[in-house]
Amino acid sequence: MEQPQDRDRRSGSFTAAGMRRGARAALGLTLGLIPFGLVIGMTADARGLSLLETLLMSALVFAGSSQVVALGLWQEPAPILAAALTCLVINLRLAPMGVALGPVLDRLHGFRLWGSLALLVDNAFAMMVTEMRAGRRDAGFMVGAALAMWVNWVLASGLGHVFASTIRLPPGHPVFFAASAALMSVLVPIWRGRSDLLPWILAGLLALLAHGGLGLGAPWPVLIGALGGAAAGAARDLRAAR
Amino acid sequence: MSLRLDVLAAILAMAVATYLCRAGGYAVLRVVRPPPFVQAMLAHLPGAIFVAFLAPVLADGGWPAWGAGAAALLVQARFRITVLAILAGVATLWLLRLAAG
Known part of the structure; x- marks a missing residue:
């Protein structure tokens, strides 16, 4: 199981070259996130947030869907507990991602580890999962990619706030599909072959069942689907290995 | 450019809650060694997360959204150019909605 590059585990665990490569690789995906960022800015303006407050929220929270939902229940005075709970629930899907990045993060310590997270x-x-599967474990790659997305995110939400009265896009406008299309494109490099079919199909079906059948809100469809699909894949793998 | 105290407090609370999600899963696993079944699950988790995230989004958008999602997927698989895949998805959704009336 151990790869040859494990001999010098520390070297190349976080490089500037990796950051540059990640930022460059992320440029295409950032484009897909611009409409989403504009929506955040416009929604924040409609809820009475100032430009500075909008920029601060996007810079510090940096998680689109939780920002949309939190802004949806915004009031005067600001709903501190409700907004925090919204983020906790919707962003729970990020917790298993951190776990899956173990092989990359295990090589880091201190600020680099907790800052990357x-x-x-x-x-x-x-993008980092694709890197890992190609045998590269430079956490700088993910940080570079994420920083490119962060800059784009803060700028786009600021622009959305400034031009809120000028850009009047209805909520269901096709441009907003860009964020979903970006995630669709992400599936292609993650695909490893036929063995992914069972966990993926089951993940989709369970999520649809939780969402449409049981009427559960975020994050339950994602969590139920992801954990159910991954568990089915794991059960099959372990049975085959025996 | 105002910054009200209650808004700042809400934003900071959101940031802390989100960071707990980002770092929490990994922090737990750094202490506890996962059993083989969990390790096998982790290998399947990335793809399953995204499929489970996208399926309800597409279902809410109806058949034009499924078509647009398929277009983005096919263009990415064929050309491996993300910008092209995103544009294909948005354009397909626009066209299918026009066709649907």
């Missing part, structure tokens, strides 16, 4: 987002995670 602070930048963990869906798209950067997917």
Whole structure:
């Protein structure tokens, strides 16, 4: 199981070259996140947040869907507990991502470890998984990709706030599909072959059942689908290994 | 450019809650060695997370969304250019909605 590069485990665990490579690789995906960022800015403006407050939220929270939902239940005065609970529940899907990055993160300590985790987002995670499977374990790659997305995210939400009255896009406009399309494209490099079919199909079906059948809100469809699908895949793998 | 105290407190609370999600899963696993079944699950988790995230989104968007999702997937699989895949998804959704009336 151990790869040859494990001989010098520390070297190349976090490099500037990796960061540059990650940032470059993320450029295409950041494009897909611009419409989403604009929506955050426009929603924040509609809820009475100032430009500074909008920028601060995007910079510090950096998790789109939880920001949308929290802004949806925004009030005067700001709903501190409700907003925090929203983030906790919706971003729970990020917890298993950190776990899956173990082989990369185990080589880091201190600020690099906990700072890298602070930048963990869906798209950067997917890119890092592809890197790991190619045998590369430079955490700088993920941090570079995530930083590119972060800069883009803060700028786009600021622009959305500034031009809120000028850009009047209806909620269901096709442009907003860009964020979902970006995640669809992420599935392609993650795909490893036919053995992924069972866990993926089951994950999708369980999520649909939880969402449409049982009417559960976020994060339950994601968590039920992801854990159920992955468990089915694991059960099959262990039975085959015996 | 105002910054109100209650808004700042809410934003900081959101940031802390989100960081707990980001770091919490890994922090637990750094202390506890996972059994073989959990380790096998971890290998399947990345793909399963994204499929489980996308399926309800596409279901809410109806058949034009499924078509647009398929278009993004096919373009990415064929050309491996993310920008192209995103544009294909958005354009397909727009066209299918027009066709649906």
